[in-house]
Amino acid sequence: MGVPKKRTSKQKRDQRRAANSKYVAVNVSKCPKCNEPIVPHIVCANCGTYRKRAILKVAVD
Ligand SMILES: [Zn+2]
Known part of the structure; x- marks a missing residue:
């Protein structure tokens, strides 16, 4: 099984997550x-x- 050689930095981790959540x-x-x-x-x-x-009855002001 592939094991990551280096721990992913917080910046890289957050960049990856942010790339999938666009407004x-x-x-x-x-x-x-x-x-x-x-x-x-x-x-x-x-x-x-x-x-x-x-469908709805809208009150007319
Ligand atoms: Zn309308």
């Missing part, structure tokens, strides 16, 4: 009903529709 910008699309920016696969927070069907 990715959230995907944003537009609501077909109210044209507000929405997160895909989530009910629109502005008008309460998902795939053009009303």
Whole structure:
């Protein structure tokens, strides 16, 4: 079995771990009903529709 010859330094270890955890910008699309920016696969927070069907009753101020 392969055995590491040298102990991995904290810096190299943390670099390796950090390389696999990137912050990715959230995907944003537009609501077909109210044209507000929405997160895909989530009910629109502005008008309460998902795939053009009303799902939530949103209070109108
Ligand atoms: Zn909407």
